Amino acid sequence: MRERDYVDAAVAEWNTQKTQRPFDDVALLMRVIRIGGILERELAALCTRFNLKAGQFQALSALRRAYPRTLTPSELNHGTLLTSGAMTPLIDRLEEKGLVKRLADPDDRRGVRVELTRAGCALIDEALDERIARLAELVAPLGDAELVKSESALRKILLLLEGPTENTTS
Template structure:
């Protein structure tokens, strides 16, 4: 049976024709990862918009949700987990607070500090968005067996680890 060709195959063939002096092999993997990332971004946007969220809002709400009961973090921890500046985080928390999805509470260990806590409404929204996201992602992986998914996850982890802070 003939192997199916995708758009990346066409791109690689064109580069090999135009620049046979270049080894286009990295494109075999990374162009597909890039295209898959774009498709994933679109699917995530769809799952989030169904709950009236943007990606940044999901990032903040999901960080709070993952923290466990009482679903709160300091703004500094939120900055670390979402990789934005403290000014950006302040703006995001302000916006989420206006929508009733989070609330600021005094830090019990520091009178000057605050914690950001997920409200019950915020928890409902992020839980629905997460369920929608999982459904979208499950659909994207439907053509791979569980074993293939595990293999792919392991290979991607191995590729990603050296690029992350503290990676080897």
């Protein structure tokens, strides 16, 4: 008998209710939602250890991906899952911590660009090493074929929700 997870139990309970809802068909996404919640809690714990908030981690990660390029606040916002209104105070906090600095935008006299400092780069590299090691540990039991099929299926769903993108920061 195969092992049951939380979603198996929930779907079985829903199926006893004789509803017309297709719970079996959405079990995959129910698992994605559950996994996402667990991974978000793990990220929150990681951020606490590094004295960061999850949004700050996302912003530093976006800056690290773009490094050594600088990003505008708008580009930085695009590279995170934050609202545009949260970006200015987030950059303020990161600047206060010495993790980023604002620079005048040479192409826009009214604009600014955000640059990752050496301290910011070192901090996010250490935090990312931990995060990526944990994610790699979670997918390690999957075979190559399972991983490719899973990635393909989830990519299709994500494209339905977000559409295609050229890159993550602009």
